Amino acid sequence: MFRDFVALACAALVGSFADAAPNVQRVARQVDQLLAEELFDDSTDLAPPVDDATFLRRVWLDVVGDIPSPEHTTAFLLEPSPDKRNRVIRDLLASEQYGQNWARYWRDVILSRRIEDRAVIVSNPLVTMLTEELNRGTGWDEVAQKFITATGDVREDGATAILMAQDGVTEDSTAEFSRIFLGIQIQCAQCHDHPYDRWKREQFHELAAFFPRTAVRPVNSATKRSFQVIANNGRDVRRGNNNNLNRRGAAEHYMPDLDDPSAIGERMQPKFFLTGAQLPIGTRDAQRREAVAEWMTESPWFATAYVNRMWAELVGEGFYEPVDDMGPDRTPNGAKAVEYLSQEFAASGYDPKWLMRVILSTEAYGRECRPRRLPDEPAFTANVAQPLRGDQLFNSLLTTLELDEATIRSMVTGGGGRVYGGQTSPRDGFNVAFGFDPSAPRETITSSIPQSLAMMNQPQINRSLSAGSWRRPTSLGKLIASVEDDDMLTSELFLRTLCREPTDEELEQVHTYAKSVDNRTETYEDLLWSLINSTEYAYRK
Amino acid sequence: MLYRLQHHIRATANRHGITSRRDFLRAVGVAGAAVGAVSWTDAIALAADDLRKRNKACILLWMAGGPSQFETFSPKPDHANGGETKAISTAVSGIQIAENLPRVADVMDEIAIIRSMTSKEGSHPRASFYMHHGYLPMGGVKFPTLGSNVAHQIGDAACELPSFVRIGGRGQGSGNAGFLGVDYDPLILQNADRPPANSEPTTSRDRYTRRLGLLQSLDNDFAAAEGTDLVHDHRKLVDAASEMILSPKMEAFDIERESSAMRDAYGRTNFGSSCLMARRLIERGVTFVEVNVGGWDTHDNNFERVANLTGQIDQPMAQLIADLRQRGMLDDTLVVWMGEFGRTPKINGRNGRDHYPRAFNVALAGGGVRGGQVIGETNAAGTDVTERPVQVKDLFASIYTLLGIDPSHENMSLIGRPIQLVDEGEAVEELWS
Numbered sequence: 001m002f003r004d005f006v007a008l009a010c011a012a013l014v015g016s017f018a019d020a021a022p023n024v025q026r027v028a029r030q031v032d033q034l035l036a037e038e039l040f041d042d043s044t045d046l047a048p049p050v051d052d053a054t055f056l057r058r059v060w061l062d063v064v065g066d067i068p069s070p071e072h073t074t075a076f077l078l079e080p081s082p083d084k085r086n087r088v089i090r091d092l093l094a095s096e097q098y099g100q101n102w103a104r105y106w107r108d109v110i111l112s113r114r115i116e117d118r119a120v121i122v123s124n125p126l127v128t129m130l131t132e133e134l135n136r137g138t139g140w141d142e143v144a145q146k147f148i149t150a151t152g153d154v155r156e157d158g159a160t161a162i163l164m165a166q167d168g169v170t171e172d173s174t175a176e177f178s179r180i181f182l183g184i185q186i187q188c189a190q191c192h193d194h195p196y197d198r199w200k201r202e203q204f205h206e207l208a209a210f211f212p213r214t215a216v217r218p219v220n221s222a223t224k225r226s227f228q229v230i231a232n233n234g235r236d237v238r239r240g241n242n243n244n245l246n247r248r249g250a251a252e253h254y255m256p257d258l259d260d261p262s263a264i265g266e267r268m269q270p271k272f273f274l275t276g277a278q279l280p281i282g283t284r285d286a287q288r289r290e291a292v293a294e295w296m297t298e299s300p301w302f303a304t305a306y307v308n309r310m311w312a313e314l315v316g317e318g319f320y321e322p323v324d325d326m327g328p329d330r331t332p333n334g335a336k337a338v339e340y341l342s343q344e345f346a347a348s349g350y351d352p353k354w355l356m357r358v359i360l361s362t363e364a365y366g367r368e369c370r371p372r373r374l375p376d377e378p379a380f381t382a383n384v385a386q387p388l389r390g391d392q393l394f395n396s397l398l399t400t401l402e403l404d405e406a407t408i409r410s411m412v413t414g415g416g417g418r419v420y421g422g423q424t425s426p427r428d429g430f431n432v433a434f435g436f437d438p439s440a441p442r443e444t445i446t447s448s449i450p451q452s453l454a455m456m457n458q459p460q461i462n463r464s465l466s467a468g469s470w471r472r473p474t475s476l477g478k479l480i481a482s483v484e485d486d487d488m489l490t491s492e493l494f495l496r497t498l499c500r501e502p503t504d505e506e507l508e509q510v511h512t513y514a515k516s517v518d519n520r521t522e523t524y525e526d527l528l529w530s531l532i533n534s535t536e537y538a539y540r541k
Numbered sequence: 542m543l544y545r546l547q548h549h550i551r552a553t554a555n556r557h558g559i560t561s562r563r564d565f566l567r568a569v570g571v572a573g574a575a576v577g578a579v580s581w582t583d584a585i586a587l588a589a590d591d592l593r594k595r596n597k598a599c600i601l602l603w604m605a606g607g608p609s610q611f612e613t614f615s616p617k618p619d620h621a622n623g624g625e626t627k628a629i630s631t632a633v634s635g636i637q638i639a640e641n642l643p644r645v646a647d648v649m650d651e652i653a654i655i656r657s658m659t660s661k662e663g664s665h666p667r668a669s670f671y672m673h674h675g676y677l678p679m680g681g682v683k684f685p686t687l688g689s690n691v692a693h694q695i696g697d698a699a700c701e702l703p704s705f706v707r708i709g710g711r712g713q714g715s716g717n718a719g720f721l722g723v724d725y726d727p728l729i730l731q732n733a734d735r736p737p738a739n740s741e742p743t744t745s746r747d748r749y750t751r752r753l754g755l756l757q758s759l760d761n762d763f764a765a766a767e768g769t770d771l772v773h774d775h776r777k778l779v780d781a782a783s784e785m786i787l788s789p790k791m792e793a794f795d796i797e798r799e800s801s802a803m804r805d806a807y808g809r810t811n812f813g814s815s816c817l818m819a820r821r822l823i824e825r826g827v828t829f830v831e832v833n834v835g836g837w838d839t840h841d842n843n844f845e846r847v848a849n850l851t852g853q854i855d856q857p858m859a860q861l862i863a864d865l866r867q868r869g870m871l872d873d874t875l876v877v878w879m880g881e882f883g884r885t886p887k888i889n890g891r892n893g894r895d896h897y898p899r900a901f902n903v904a905l906a907g908g909g910v911r912g913g914q915v916i917g918e919t920n921a922a923g924t925d926v927t928e929r930p931v932q933v934k935d936l937f938a939s940i941y942t943l944l945g946i947d948p949s950h951e952n953m954s955l956i957g958r959p960i961q962l963v964d965e966g967e968a969v970e971e972l973w974s
Contacts, residue, residue: 115678117666117714172679188958369767385768437683446774448723452782453739462743509758517751526748530756535775536763 024354027344028361034337035364039378047367047382052077054368054541055085057499059360061388061540062314063092065101066395070495089360093353099135102352103127104391105313105438107161109180112437116167116216121226122154129158140306140350141297144181148293149286153219155226163229168216168246170253174208179439181296183305183326186273197329199273205255206271206278210292213285215249231285252281274299297350301326303342307355311338314359316369316384316442324439333379369541372443385541387445390435393538394427400496400532401464402475409460447538455533465529467521480524486514489524497531596695597873597908597944598823601687601831602816602858603715604850604880605669606838609894610902610923611884612639612847614654617923622886625844633913641851644859650913651862651871651906653972657917657926660882660898660933665838668881668898669714675937675963678714682954686716687940688829689725690962693718694946696725700826701790703728708815709833714881720954727831732811733818736794740786753783793825794818806864808856816857820864823874837880841891862906875908875943879936886923900926903936908943909973916971934966942968 040046050058056076060068068076076084092098107126111119133143150159162180166172175187188197189204213233219226232249254265270288271278272295279291296302308326312318319338320326332338341358348354359365370382388396398405408426433454436445455461467477483489490510494502502510514523531537616639617623628637631649638646638654645652662668662677671677674684685693688705696704707715707727718725728737742749756779764772785791792798796818807813812834819830834854839846858878865871883901884894900919906912917929938948941962948963 113683115670371768371770385771444722446723447778448726449778449782449785450728450738452778453737453786456779456782457739457741457743457786459739459743503762506759506762509755513755513758522748526752526755529752530759533756533779534763535760535768535772538775539768539771541763541767 023344024357024361027341028358031337031341031358032363034340035334035380038334038336039380044378044381047370049363049366050368050383052085053500055366056088058383058540059085059089059092060499061392061396062360063089063101063356064095064097065104065389065392066097067399067499069399070492070499073495073499086361089357093357096131096135098353099131099133100127101391102134103130105389106130108389108435108438110161110165110176112435112439113176114165115169115172116165118227119154119161119165119167122158122161122164124158125155126158126161134352137351137353140352141302142350144297144302145290145293148177148181148296149289151229151231153226153228154216155224160227160229163214163216164227168214168229168249170208170211170214170245170250171204173214174204174211177296178207179324181305182274182299182301183308183320183324184301185325185327197327202255202268203271203273205253205266205268207273207292209253209268209270210272210279210288212245212250212253214289215245215247217247233284249285272296274301300342300346303346303350304338306350306352307338307342307345308332310352310355311341311359312442313386313438314356315362315364315380316382316386317372317379322439322441383541384442385539386442387436387447387539389438390431390433391427392540393434394430396537397461397532401461403464452533455538456529461532462529465532466525476524476528477521480521486511486520490527493524493528493531497528498534498536596697596828597875598827599688599691599829599875599877599908599940599944600816600819600823600861601829602854602876602878603831603833604837604854604878605833605835606665606880607668607882607884607896607901608837608850608880609839609843609847609884610656610900611886611894612641612844613851614638614642614902614904615656615919615923616640617886617921620921620923622888622922622924624888636913636915639851641848642855644855648859648862648866648906648912651866651910652912653905653910653914653916654902655905655916655931655936655969656900656902656919657929657931658883658901658903658933658936659926659930660901663882663896663898665881665896666714668896670716671714671933672879672881673714673716675934675966682958682960683719684716684960685719685721685725685952686727687937688727688831689716689718689721690941691829691944691946692725693721693952694941694950694962695944696828697826701785701788702793702822702825702827704828705831706730706819706822706827706829707831707833708733708818709811715831715833720960721952730794730818733796733814736791740791740794742786746787749783749787753779790825793822793827796821803864807860810853810857812853813857813860816861820861820868820870824868824870839884839893840889840895841893843884843888843893865907871907873908875910875940876906877903877940878905879903900924905940905943905972910943911971911973914971916969929969929971931969932966934963935969936966938963938966938968939972943973 053073056068056073060066076088081087104127107123107130110126111123130143146159147162150157150163152160154160154164162176163173166176171187175185178184178186186199186204186207189199189201213231215230215232216227217230219228230249232251234251236251253268255268256265257263267281269278269281270283270292272292275295277295279288304326305324308318308320309323312321312323319332319334320330326332344358345355364380365383367382369385372384373379373381397403405427434451464474465476466474467480468474473481479489479492483492487507490507491501494500494506510523510527513526514520517523517526611617611623612626616626616628616637618626618628627640629640629643629646630637631646633649636649638649660668660671662671667677673686675687676684688707692704705725705727708730709732717727730737744752757776760772760776796804796814799817799821804817807817812832815832819832822830834850836846836850862871862876865874865876882896882898885897889895900923917931918927919925920927941948946962948961948966948968950962951959952962954960
């Protein structure tokens with residue numbers, strides 16, 4: 001059935017959208033084909049394609065980080081067009097929320113690993129900058145170059161975020177650029193030759209040698225407190241210790257002498273470990289960073305790192321796991337597929353929207369979820385349910401409860417003073433309690449009792465879960481008053497939370513419950529509470 | 542069901558959302574009455590030793606901002622750098638501390654002072670991170686904080702309370718469970734006078750239980766196929782969270798259950814209540830309690846400001862040590878007093894002291910520490926350590942050793958690299974020998 005639908009969709013696409021995305025469907029089919037050749041055989045038990053309702057909630061959460069309203073879901077389910085899945089993907093990618101959702105994702109990637117807590121001040125500028133670039137369709141290579149070459153006040157330019165998060169420390173910034181943009185954790189070679197990979201200690205420090213002149217300095221004026229990324233192109237005057245270089249910068253990078261940590265160490269020439277391309281000692285900061293930014297983004301690992309990460313987010317498992325620990329010495333699942341998709345991504349001009357559209361069009365994406373596979377089972381036979389990120393859960397609650405972000409009070413306050421953006425907005429507070437590092441393997445992300453308690457007992461959420469008073473009903477109160485048919489009301493609440501109709505069995509469960517409670521208002525308050533606290537609500541399946 | 546109740550992440554009191562303490566007590570009271578636990582408080586106090594007989598416990602008194610060594614445990618009344626602060630005698634002849642801590646001086650026989658702490662880290666976030674983790678921050682590795690490591694090593698999995706509680710955690714760099722995972726994150730109390738956030742059901746107990754039943758049955762569908770494993774974990778969590786808040790043990794968080802005399806003995810201040818709460822929690826099976834006091838960053842007006850701060854900590858700290866001793870808990874409870882660094886010997890133009898990591902002090906008591914001793918020394922000006930320098934890693938090795946934990950124990954970090962609790966530190970054996 002799904003295959004027929006895809007065939008139709010392809011036909012429609014070729015006709016009407018050939019110009020916009022000539023090769024999206026072709027590349028998607030080819031990826032599926034390569035995966036099938038490499039990983040599946042006749043005995044492979046592939047999960048069936050998802051139904052429309054599940055697809056819609058999945059694609060909403062994945063692209064715009066929110067759940068569809070009951071109106072969206074109903075309209076989608078009733079829409080006869082065979083091209084409706086592609087249409088909704090295009091619409092969502094064209095909406096402002098797409099860029100915002102993924103900008104917040106990258107904010108979590110970058111700031112979860114911050115070594116300087118005050119780096120949260122770069123959070124809002126970072127989200128603003130990335131939202132704009134992603135919505136505009138800027139190539140990922142260009143975005144990466146902005147991050148690597150950024151200078152200036154961190155409150156004014158979100159591209160300073162990685163340097164700010166690492167406090168301008170040469171080694172740590174180097175490690176993060178490599179991890180985030182190349183998916184290679186060369187910093188393990190910082191102190192010794194890499195235990196599992198081919199990288200040598202010198203190679204890490206040669207990469208670090210592109211960044212010694214870059215520093216992060218506090219800005220304390222009468223009117224503001226901030227930080228700025230600066231370049232130090234002064235003479236190579238090296239004092240005896242390495243203290244405080246992150247604030248001042250240094251002309252050249254020195255690899256510490258392991259036998260004598262107090263010695264100055266060995267001066268390193270900037271050299272890119274993947275190609276051997278190098279710059280002379282004495283090169284100015286701007287030229288160093290521009291060169292390494294170009295060399296990094298030209299590398300095949302650059303394309304693969306992005307493709308792998310996006311695939312992992314959308315299909316539930318990366319070709320390489322963990323997503324940010326790849327490299328020539330690791331064996332991926334679906335080696336040909338990831339290589340092919342990476343090449344096509346590079347050929348698209350590293351276009352993030354194009355890539356997302358391809359992945360969302362694959363059969364691998366469109367399969368039903370199953371529990372995470374065992375190691376000896378083939379990869380990509382099913383999608384894998386993902387826990388919602390803090391922003392996704394927050395948006396979902398706002399949508400379900402019809403709350404306005406601008407007017408609500410804080411739902412969950414954080415651990416104090418270290419929330420994104422400095423000021424505690426309700427979203428920031430919620431993120432402190434519910435956010436996680438998106439680079440960590442998703443199965444290691446566990447929820448906690450305080451999260452559970454917040455969802456179950458948090459007063460603001462619970463006020464919205466009650467019917468309210470006769471004079472001031474909540475949105476639930478209005479529904480209970482206006483929808484007389486019990487099953488209709490049950491359906492409405494399922495649509496508002498899980499974006500699907502209840503099954504017959506679930507309707508029956510609600511009937512039984514209603515009888516035992518014998519109070520219509522309480523029954524539906526309890527139902528909404530239970531739905532919001534259900535496992536299904538907390539995941540994108 | 543004895544699910545491991547160490548799942549505590551930083552959900553803290555909601556500013557707008559706390560129902561009254563009376564409601565909290567009512568909810569807990571009902572639960573207590575339900576299991577016939579009217580005299581339960583007494584029972585638990587008696588049983589506390591049994592509840593945690595294998596393990597030691599630790600209370601960290603964290604002085605955020607960097608407390609001045611000259612105005613606390615290392616006065617220099619005979620040198621200009623000592624400023625106006627005088628020294629007083631203590632319960633141990635030959636040991637003098639600053640006049641600001643007269644009550645602490647009375648329990649000096651339980652306290653060991655290290656006057657020769659030395660480090661290179663002079664910025665708040667890095668130094669605070671260092672003194673909480675024993676490691677400097679490093680991209681790619683999420684080090685667990687001291688309390689999380691201790692909870693992980695010796696926390697009591699059978700106790701329904703969290704292993705690690707942090708009271709008033711506003712400091713920078715204090716950290717969390719890192720790669721150990723949320724099981725060992727601190728449960729944060731904004732202050733000792735309020736229960737943990739969202740720990741009170743918003744409906745009656747009956748209705749709450751009823752709702753849980755409906756939630757269970759609604760999850761069946763998802764559990765049947767795609768989400769078997771997820772529903773399993775989610776249910777465990779909902780059960781554990783519900784059990785905790787419906788448990789009579791929640792009374793541990795109710796400081797009002799302490800007698801009026803006891804509250805007076807600790808002093809009715811934030812820090813007093815926090816120290817009392819720390820003792821209460823340790824008594825009931827919590828393994829690590831971190832109590833935070835800020836304001837020690839005295840770049841100006843140092844003497845007046847520190848006198849104010851020491852005024853806040855003197856009585857509660859002394860009472861905590863005396864109370865633990867009186868209850869027979871001191872031998873198994875290590876109390877550590879420290880901040881991220883010390884203050885400059887030279888008094889600056891605003892009568893303040895700036896950051897100084899080169900020579901500072903920490904104080905330890907209980908948990909096997911031989912009290913009544915001073916370890917290490919600085920020169921007359923207080924500018925340099927002249928005897929027995931103690932590095933931050935040495936201090937961490939000492940704390941772990943005192944708690945019966947092997948400092949060279951290796952944990953596997955998320956990136957597959959083994960990380961020792963302490964990297965190359967050497968325990969300060971004088972502390973207990």
